[in-house]
Amino acid sequence: MRLPAGVVCAVAVVAFLSTGVTARDLAVFAAYLGVGVMLPGTLLWRALTGGRAPGGLAAGLAFGYAVEVLAYIPARAAGMPMLVLVPPAAVLAAFACVPGLRRHWRGDAGRDRMPVWCAWTVAAIVGYLVVWSTLFLYRVPVARAYVDMPYHLALVGELRRHVPPTLPSVLGEPLPYHWFVYAEMAATSRVTGIAPETLVYRLSTLPMAAATAVLVVLLGRRLGGSWGAGAAAAGVTYFLFGPVLVDGVVFSTRSMFTVWASPTQTFGALLFVPVVLLLGERTRGGWVALLVLLAALSGAKATYLPLLLAGLVLVVAVRGLVERRLPGAWLGAAAVTLGFLVFAQGVLFAGGSQGTVVAPFATVRQLWGAVAGVPTAELAPLVVLAGVHLFCLACVWGGVAGLGRRALEPSMLLVLGIGAAGVGAALLLGHPAGSQLYFLEGARPYLSIAAVCGVLAAARVSWARVAGTVGLGVGAALLVPVFGIGGGPLPRVVAPYAVLAALLVAVVVAARWRRGGTVAVAVALLAGYAAPSSAVEVAGHVLPLERSERLIPKGALAAARWLRRHSAPRDVVATDLHCLHPRWIECDSRHYWVSAFTQRRVLVEGWAYAESTLGRARLFGTPYLTLPYADPARLAANDAAFREPSAHNVRELAVKYGVKWLFTRINPELEVFARLRYRNAAFSVYEIPLDPADTRPAL
Known part of the structure; x- marks a missing residue:
């Protein structure tokens, strides 16, 4: 071992x-x-x-x-x-x-x-x-x-x-x-x-x-x-x-x-x-x-x-x-x-x-x-x-x-x-x-x-017969989809499985007629049906993956890690980044990398997995990923500090919600009302000062 x-x-x-x-x-x-x-x-x-x-x-x-x-x-x-x-x-x-x-x-020296x-x-x-x-x-x-x-x-x-x-x-x-x-x-x-x-x-x-x-x-x-x-x-x-x-x-x-x-x-x-x-x-x-x-x-x-x-x-x-x-x-x-x-x-x-x-x-x-x-x-x-x-x-x-x-x-x-x-x-x-x-x-x-x-309890047939039945199932699973059936979606989906089910019945009847191994033969045939798709699935997990989509923008991780190093564990961060795919018409709110890489609590970032979101989701209705945030007033106050920077909007986040840091893309207007602490080519981090007049940059 x-x-x-x-x-x-x-x-x-x-x-x-x-x-x-x-x-x-x-x-x-x-x-x-x-x-x-x-x-x-x-x-x-x-x-x-x-x-x-x-x-x-x-x-x-x-x-x-x-x-x-x-x-x-x-x-x-x-x-x-x-x-x-x-x-x-x-x-x-x-x-x-x-x-x-x-x-x-x-240890288990005496055990099997x-x-x-x-x-x-x-x-x-x-x-x-x-x-x-x-x-x-x-x-x-x-x-x-x-x-x-x-x-x-x-x-x-x-x-x-x-x-x-x-x-x-x-x-x-x-x-x-x-x-x-x-x-x-x-x-x-x-x-x-x-x-x-x-x-x-x-x-x-x-x-x-x-x-x-x-x-x-x-x-x-x-x-x-x-x-x-x-x-x-x-x-x-x-x-x-x-x-x-x-x-x-x-x-x-x-x-x-x-x-x-x-x-x-x-x-x-x-x-x-x-x-x-x-x-x-x-x-x-x-x-x-x-x-x-x-x-x-x-x-x-x-x-x-x-x-x-x-x-x-x-x-x-x-x-x-x-x-x-x-x-x-x-x-x-x-x-x-x-x-x-x-x-x-x-x-x-x-x-x-x-x-x-x-x-x-x-x-x-x-x-x-x-x-x-x-x-x-x-x-x-x-x-x-x-x-x-x-x-x-x-x-x-x-x-x-x-x-x-x-x-x-x-x-x-x-x-x-x-x-x-x-x-x-x-x-x-x-x-x-x-x-x-x-x-x-x-x-x-x-x-x-x-x-x-169950297979071990029911196995009363030769392995050669089992292998032959598995092979029959594999062949059927490969051939049946070739002969596609037209019509509506339901016949197209159901028909191949119905053909395999009919073949299963025929094989089971034949096995009973021969008086032996009915269950083993049926299980072998069913496993044969599953084998081709299983092989594709297993191979797919170890084949090289095509280049995946970039979900976190360039510069984001450096800015988030800087904030983690220069803030206290109980500090609260505000951000105007909420949508995983900013260019989509609807907002996919699975946006979590700010809280993930800053390791800080965020006033409002992504809410897709929140109970307040999933509890409002309805099956076959609006996708939960695009449901709006449950507290529009908080979201409006949060985003106003970034979209319409003012002393009032920035201070409201600090006083009402305890926000100390602002994490966003480059936003020069914010520098008038918050202290610039970090900037790279794409993102910036601002600290809301205790003294509203102190907005000097600290780069």
């Missing part, structure tokens, strides 16, 4: 060093992650689970992250963020000094270790993630990186200085959002001295994603009974996607490749796997570990506690019927999960929904709007399209049908309940940005594990 891990680490080191990470930052980050997070987390994991729950260093890293976040939040709130180091130091000291705890340093071939499989998955991230993020200039990266960076800056946090791009706007991953990055930045920008754009999410891949293999192995099952589950999780038979029309089966685009999803995914592992065990210390992980999970990602509760409810209901008594341990776990869910929704998220509403068929209605040009509310086409979506899901996870009596096992019921909740949320919920699909992404590993277990 050491050689595969070493190779992947070497590849990651080369990727980071070649894309601007300094050797000092990389070494300090690795040291802190290893000694300050993973090592104490691993020791606690071993002690609390008694060595019974698998997971090793990967579960230890997840548990260490949970302890770190839960320590940093009160430490930062108390104004002493470096107290985050107390728990890991205390753990290391206790396990070094207490004789009964010293045995946990030895991952075979070399499986370790190389995991290494290949993580290596693929490294290559993909390098091509699409690490080597991309910051000014051209993915549109949401400044938003993530702004939140890390907020958590470095403020707990509880607010939305840094809109002064005083509540943050009913899952922000614990930003607290983790803020803690790492505080301890190591590494710039938040380096953590967000480079270092932080890769270890989380790598540990998640390892844990998926371990959970698959535990439920599937073999390392082969674990490796297959990881393969399906990361590399198998639904068939795409019509150009531009994707019935999403969701991808795990949101590692850095959605740090919250990545962090939640990592914390969730050990929770599922623990629920399959029966140890007293395991309950303590479970409580810690659930506490961290409550603010890591809003999708996971509902998925877990659904899985636990299914276990309680089915096992209660089978055993004719309520399973106490599972019922207790459900009650605890419900308690954390109520706390998260009522306290952390303050009852906000971030735009998520109950809206059956919203997912396929959004797709239909892209296909037909206009959305539809008619039930018939939506039901048909939902059926096609379910068919695409079956192409990836159809193996669930082979579980048979295994579906009644508590651990299998848990993952099935998680999977069913993910699919149900994708079909029954809606969000202006399609974020209901994060539920499906969160359930992806568990559906994959259940599908692999």
Whole structure:
């Protein structure tokens, strides 16, 4: 195992060093992650689970992250963020000094270790993630990186200085959002001295994603009974996607490749796997570990506690019927999960929904709007399209049908309940940005594990026959789209899938006639349908990306970084920059780079992700990206200081809103009423003086 891990680490080191990470930052980050997070987390994991729950260093890293976040939040709130180091130091000291705890340093010497071939499989998955991230993020200039990266960076800056946090791009706007991953990055930045920008754009999410891949293999192995099952589950999780038979029309089966685009999803995914592992065990210390992980999970990602509760409810209901008594341990776990869910929704998220509403068929209605040009509310086409979506899901996870009596096992019921909740949320919920699909992404590993277990339980045919059936599916998926069907949008979209469904029925009937392997043959054919699109998707993630659009203007970063160095953490900035694409007719308000790179709170910058915006958004109405700001009076006062500079307008920002700095493009008229402190070819920074007459430049 050491050689595969070493190779992947070497590849990651080369990727980071070649894309601007300094050797000092990389070494300090690795040291802190290893000694300050993973090592104490691993020791606690071993002690609390008694060595019974698998997971090793990967579960230890997840548990260490949970302890770190839960320590940093009160430490930062108390104004002493470096107290985050107390728990890991205390753990290391206790396990070094207490004789009964010293045995946990030895690790899992007596446990079944991952075979070399499986370790190389995991290494290949993580290596693929490294290559993909390098091509699409690490080597991309910051000014051209993915549109949401400044938003993530702004939140890390907020958590470095403020707990509880607010939305840094809109002064005083509540943050009913899952922000614990930003607290983790803020803690790492505080301890190591590494710039938040380096953590967000480079270092932080890769270890989380790598540990998640390892844990998926371990959970698959535990439920599937073999390392082969674990490796297959990881393969399906990361590399198998639904068939795409019509150009531009994707019935999403969701991808795990949101590692850095959605740090919250990545962090939640990592914390969730050990929770599922623990629920399959029966140890007293395991309950303590479970409580810690659930506490961290409550603010890591809003999708996971509902998925877990659904899985636990299914276990309680089915096992209660089978055993004719309520399973106490599972019922207790459900009650605890419900308690954390109520706390998260009522306290952390303050009852906000971030735009998520109950809206059956919203997912396929959004797709239909892209296909037909206009959305539809008619039930018939939506039901048909939902059926096609379910068919695409079956192409990836159809193996669930082979579980048979295994579906009644508590651990299998848990993952099935998680999977069913993910699919149900994708079909029954809606969000202006399609974020209901994060539920499906969160359930992806568990559906994959259940599908692999089902295939193993139902496999009663030769591998040659399975391979032939997969080949038949591949051929059908490649040929059917060639014979396009005209007519309206609905027949054009549905017909290719209907042909494949008819072929599936024919093959299943033939298999039943031969009396053997019906489920295995059906699953093989469905997987064959998915293979071509999956190959295209997988290849697309590691092909060089075309030059991306510049989203941050030249000179902007230098001006923002100057302001960060020369202002106090509690200073408030005002800017007249609100629109991501200034030349568009409508304003795309995902403008966050001022608050991101100044690391300061801004009176009004971008408001697209504010609860006050998403709470007003309506599905299939005006896009939330172009909704006007919720407080027109504040926006008018803010912009008046830049568009119509006067002593009154500038002083109003200072007196009424506490603004000290003005960040804008070159604006000579402002120099009469504010003190010019910095200027480059495109941007300038002004300080509102305490003495209105003191506007002398300080260049």
